[in-house]
Amino acid sequence: MAVGVRALAFDVFGTVVDYRSSIILEGLAWNEQKGISVDWSEFADAWRGQYRPNMDRVMSGELPWMNIDRLHRMALDELLVRFEIADAFTEAEKQRLNQVWHRLRPWGDSIPGLSRMRQTYTLATLSNGNVALLANMAKHSGLPWDVILSAELIRAYKPDPAVYKAAAEFLGCEPGQVMMVAAHENDLLAAKAAGMKTALILRPLEFGFNRPFHVSQPLSYDFVANDLCHLADQILD
Amino acid sequence: MAVGVRALAFDVFGTVVDYRSSIILEGLAWNEQKGISVDWSEFADAWRGQYRPNMDRVMSGELPWMNIDRLHRMALDELLVRFEIADAFTEAEKQRLNQVWHRLRPWGDSIPGLSRMRQTYTLATLSNGNVALLANMAKHSGLPWDVILSAELIRAYKPDPAVYKAAAEFLGCEPGQVMMVAAHENDLLAAKAAGMKTALILRPLEFGFNRPFHVSQPLSYDFVANDLCHLADQILD
Numbered sequence: 001m002a003v004g005v006r007a008l009a010f011d012v013f014g015t016v017v018d019y020r021s022s023i024i025l026e027g028l029a030w031n032e033q034k035g036i037s038v039d040w041s042e043f044a045d046a047w048r049g050q051y052r053p054n055m056d057r058v059m060s061g062e063l064p065w066m067n068i069d070r071l072h073r074m075a076l077d078e079l080l081v082r083f084e085i086a087d088a089f090t091e092a093e094k095q096r097l098n099q100v101w102h103r104l105r106p107w108g109d110s111i112p113g114l115s116r117m118r119q120t121y122t123l124a125t126l127s128n129g130n131v132a133l134l135a136n137m138a139k140h141s142g143l144p145w146d147v148i149l150s151a152e153l154i155r156a157y158k159p160d161p162a163v164y165k166a167a168a169e170f171l172g173c174e175p176g177q178v179m180m181v182a183a184h185e186n187d188l189l190a191a192k193a194a195g196m197k198t199a200l201i202l203r204p205l206e207f208g209f210n211r212p213f214h215v216s217q218p219l220s221y222d223f224v225a226n227d228l229c230h231l232a233d234q235i236l237d
Numbered sequence: 238m239a240v241g242v243r244a245l246a247f248d249v250f251g252t253v254v255d256y257r258s259s260i261i262l263e264g265l266a267w268n269e270q271k272g273i274s275v276d277w278s279e280f281a282d283a284w285r286g287q288y289r290p291n292m293d294r295v296m297s298g299e300l301p302w303m304n305i306d307r308l309h310r311m312a313l314d315e316l317l318v319r320f321e322i323a324d325a326f327t328e329a330e331k332q333r334l335n336q337v338w339h340r341l342r343p344w345g346d347s348i349p350g351l352s353r354m355r356q357t358y359t360l361a362t363l364s365n366g367n368v369a370l371l372a373n374m375a376k377h378s379g380l381p382w383d384v385i386l387s388a389e390l391i392r393a394y395k396p397d398p399a400v401y402k403a404a405a406e407f408l409g410c411e412p413g414q415v416m417m418v419a420a421h422e423n424d425l426l427a428a429k430a431a432g433m434k435t436a437l438i439l440r441p442l443e444f445g446f447n448r449p450f451h452v453s454q455p456l457s458y459d460f461v462a463n464d465l466c467h468l469a470d471q472i473l474d
Binding site: 122131135139147148152171 | 361409
């Protein structure tokens with residue numbers, strides 16, 4: 001039981017959905033349709049690789065405010081050139097490709113785990129993904145959120161402390177009544193610094209298999225769980 | 238069919254939920270529990286009566302930013318004195334009484350109508366009620382929202398044009414791809430001025446029975462519906 005916790009705030013990319021395999025699967029379909037032969041695992045890693053640096057450029061003021069859809073598109077346009085496939089896609093197809101992030105597939109445990117926890121807790125997203133992206137993803141996959149919260153709402157990006165503070169306020173909670181659930185330690189450590197409870201979800205496959213998997217500070221979190229069903233086991237009576 | 242519309246944005250108080258009878262029902266239970274004899278229809282009307290003036294005081298700068306929970310509580314404290322029952326309630330009971338707005342009951346057509354429309358459209362709240370209030374209400378009654386949007390997110394109150402503009406942006410839509418659904422003409426006219434489509438829901442019982450009911454500008458809206466099921470009939474194939 002998570003004493004005093006009323007709401008759970010979830011990181012989404014990597015924690016709830018498997019962006020890497022989702023992008024690879026859609027990419028392989030494009031290979032077939034377009035007669036191209038892109039290595040989509042490499043493409044997915046490169047795309048995701050631009051995520052943090054681009055958010056940091058927004059937060060430093062080097063770039064004006066842009067939501068994640070726009071940052072994804074900026075990165076996509078560069079990658080299409082780098083992978084030498086820019087001419088293979090029409091503008092409408094590029095838009096569809098960029099929206100793959102709205103169609104990311106949940107890890108197998110996500111919907112069963114969330115559905116169980118929703119009986120007892122208010123479930124919110126707390127993602128750097130923009131509201132429309134998160135809403136479309138939920139509608140596409142049936143993710144049972146009570147509230148879609150996004151760093152976009154205050155035009156900042158995690159791990160900016162303001163994001164966690166605003167989330168607790170919107171949820172009508174003290175920070176200590178909210179538990180951040182994430183697969184990424186920097187996210188949890190920032191949430192903890194903001195006064196939230198924390199739960200680490202182990203996602204050793206987030207970056208693909210054959211990758212080293214390491215937890216730096218396993219004792220820093222209120223809960224550590226193998227997946228969302230395992231978290232439900234720990235925080236439900 | 239609502240051509241080009243992707244998302245529906247709903248006013249909540251009066252449009253989706255029947256605040257008046259909800260407050261009366263809980264009030265009658267308090268009468269019994271406390272041995273008091275308040276006229277809760279009068280109380281409900283007086284409470285709701287302070288809603289618009291208090292939001293206007295916030296928007297004019299006379300009051301600092303306060304969300305609806307706090308405005309409701311400010312009004313409640315005055316009313317408890319005016320109705321001479323302030324001493325009958327403990328602080329915890331006053332908090333519970335104030336939270337009646339988190340437990341408002343949907344009109345009978347709301348959940349069936351929303352559930353049908355959700356198959357085709359993204360359903361968002363767009364209420365002056367705060368996020369936590371709307372989320373708790375949805376959880377309490379099973380209202381099937383995709384996204385909880387509130388004027389609180391940008392610290393303003395409808396009919397401020399910024400609220401409609403922000404809602405469309407968060408939904409990833411052009412204003413014309415969003416239809417505002419409301420029982421109140423000032424809300425719809427402001428949404429229309431912001432470029433949204435509009436649907437008027439007729440709620441002749443919002444203020445109780447034996448009240449005159451009048452629509453000022455019935456030709457100003459894209460749709461006029463008796464209730465949310467009737468709207469679904471009109472905008473679904």
